[in-house]
Amino acid sequence: MxxxxxxxxxxxxxxxxxxxxxxxxxxxxxxxxxxxxxxxxxxxxxxxxxxxxxxxxxxxxxxxxxxxxxxxxxxxxxxxxxxxxxxxxxxxxxxxxxxxxxxxxxxxxxxxxxxxxxxxxxxxxxxxxxxxxxxxxxxxxxxxxxxxxxxxxxxxxxxxxxxxARSLQPVVRLAGDLDGRRADDMTPLPTGQMPSELHPFIASINGLLQRMRGLMEQQRSFVADAAHELRTPIAALSLQVENLDPVDLPLRARDRVAALRQGVGRIRHLLDQLLALAREEAGKADAATMPVVKLDDIAKEVVAELLPEATNRGVDLGFAHVDSAMVRGDPMMIAAVVRNLLDNAMRFTPRNGRIDAYVYRGSDAAILQIDDCGPGVAADEIGRIFEPFFRGQRPEGDGSGLGLSIVKRIVDRLGGAIEAVNLAEGGLTGLRVLIRLPAANF
Known part of the structure; x- marks a missing residue:
């Protein structure tokens, strides 16, 4: 029927x-x-x-x-x-x-x-x-x-x-409120401006949101605890793998040790990302109360930290433009944003490629831009790259699919906006990630 x-x-x-x-x-x-x-x-x-x-x-x-x-x-x-x-x-x-x-x-x-x-x-x-x-x-x-x-x-x-139409307008506004929310926004629906006939319905939705909030808190707590408990054995395993370097091993054994080292590194990276995600979700600080920091200085520090890795990968990493830009935010959170963006760009940039970083100072926003020369993202997937654990059709490298999700959550908490677009200039391909954060002054 x-x-x-x-x-x-x-x-x-x-x-x-x-x-x-x-x-x-x-x-x-x-x-x-x-x-x-x-x-x-x-x-x-x-x-x-x-x-x-x-x-x-x-x-x-x-x-x-x-x-x-x-x-x-x-x-x-x-x-x-x-x-x-x-x-x-x-x-x-x-x-x-x-x-x-x-x-x-x-x-x-x-x-x-x-x-x-x-x-x-x-x-x-x-x-x-x-x-x-x-x-x-x-x-x-x-x-x-x-x-x-x-x-x-x-x-x-x-x-x-x-x-x-006017009588049902509150229902339309209620639906719009729910549709416009983030997936993790469990704020109760207001009842003040709603007709009394909708109060039982809104109360039921609020009860459901409260139960979902409890389930999400349990999930976050479990992920954080599991990641924290796994760090110790993974660190011990990583140490044992490193201890095998000075040992004289046959060629086939060294290949297996290299594969083991790569796998341990990938697990350690995943655990670090899970802990970062748990810390970000547990944070309750309002962006307006956070300290004022220099976005360009933090970006320079992160680029300096990642230069050796970029050199080993054969990637030209550097700044194409840098302005002095002030934003409000926790320095570790902003550093995590820059690090995850650059890490994602390096994983998809081929050898002898380049990654350009930009920091602009606008009239009311500080802009961080990262351009790579990788394959880009499929048109039907580019809207999903900020979802947790999403790796798309080309899951290259040791990525966990959490880096861009963490970036999106931090940017949202700081009151900013993020977008990703494919580049196609001069026959070259790549991905551009653009972040706008509210500018701040001392």
């Missing part, structure tokens, strides 16, 4: 469809009653006109001859007077046989409404009106009565749509 159309399955669509049906049904029923009432009122008004004309004839204010004379041309009302009739026709003979009062008769093959009256001297007269004309006048008046109701229905539908 399919979910149906969005108009039917959505709450807004159901409210609008239900209210539309009520308005249309009420309008149709009300219009029918109004049309019937106005039609009958018009008929009664025309009967009143016939009575008034008959009163004028009875008092002698209006006289009639043998022939029918138009008294009201628009309404086609006629008067025939028996006293002025020279001879009787078959129609008039039947007419005089009618009793006093209203009756239906036929004149020249057309039905008419007749009011018969008798004078004091015994003579009679008739006031008549064609039935089709009476119905036409009554229908026109009834239509004029129903017309405002028909015009009001679209206005009511428009007002209903606006009211429904």
């Amino acid at each position: 399919d979910g149906g159309s969005p108009m039917i399955t959505s709450l807004r669509g159901r409210l609008f469809a239900g209210l539309t049906a009520i308005i249309l049904l009420t309008g149709i029923i009300g219009g029918l009653f109004a049309h019937r009432w106005a039609f009958n009122e018009a008929i009664e008004m025309q009967d009143s006109v016939l009575i008034q004309i008959a009163g004028l004839v009875q008092t002698g204010s209006l006289a009639g001859g043998r022939d029918l004379h138009g008294v009201d041309e628009d309404a086609e009302v006629w008067l025939i007077d028996q006293a002025a009739t020279a001879h009787d026709t078959e129609y008039e003979s039947r007419l005089w046989k009618l009793k006093d009062g209203f009756a239906l008769a036929t004149r020249k093959g057309q039905p008419i409404r007749v009011l018969m009256q008798t004078r004091h001297d015994g003579t009679r007269f008739a006031v008549a009106q064609r039935t089709s004309m009476r119905d036409e006048i009554a229908s026109d008046m009834a239509f004029r009565t129903v017309l405002p109701i028909a015009a009001l229905i679209p206005c009511l539908l428009l007002v209903t749509a606006i009211v429904v």
Whole structure:
């Protein structure tokens, strides 16, 4: 069974469809009653006109001859007077046989409404009106009565749509708030500006967020404890591997020791990244209360630390541009940002390649830019490179997939922004990572 159309399955669509049906049904029923009432009122008004004309004839204010004379041309009302009739026709003979009062008769093959009256001297007269004309006048008046109701229905539908949309606006804002949050943002949803009908729903969501926060804290604690406990045996294993260097081993054994050293190094790097991630997630300091540091000095220190490794890899690492830039943040956190970016760039930069670092000072932001000449990132993956443990289709080197995730979390905590774009200039490829941090002054 399919979910149906969005108009039917959505709450807004159901409210609008239900209210539309009520308005249309009420309008149709009300219009029918109004049309019937106005039609009958018009008929009664025309009967009143016939009575008034008959009163004028009875008092002698209006006289009639043998022939029918138009008294009201628009309404086609006629008067025939028996006293002025020279001879009787078959129609008039039947007419005089009618009793006093209203009756239906036929004149020249057309039905008419007749009011018969008798004078004091015994003579009679008739006031008549064609039935089709009476119905036409009554229908026109009834239509004029129903017309405002028909015009009001679209206005009511428009007002209903606006009211429904505005009534559900808090739900839309609530959904937007949830969609715009980071995955690790477990802040309770506010209830102050929300309708009371949504309070139970919001309370349930807040309860779920609280339980998820507890689970995430347990996960973080487990990761930090596990990484911390594993550092000691990994350090001992690494020491034992280093002790094998002076030992005279066969070539095949040395190859295996080199592979073992590489694996131990990769595990140690992963543990360091996990501990860094745990420390960053556990940090609660607000960026506004952090000290002011020089981004360019920290970047220079990190580049100096990594130069030997870059030289061993055959990578030209250096600065293409450096401005003096002040930012607020913990020096270790900012150093971790620069180190992880450069480490990621070196892992993907081929031998004899180059990595250019930039530090700019903008009007309201300090910018750190790292360009490499590696293969770049697939277009369908570039939006995911900041996710934890994501390594893409080209998981090269000993990376753990946590470096850029740690960078993203630190930059978010410092109130900055980060983006990654592929480079394609002059036939060269590469990846550019650009970080903007709020500038600070002493």
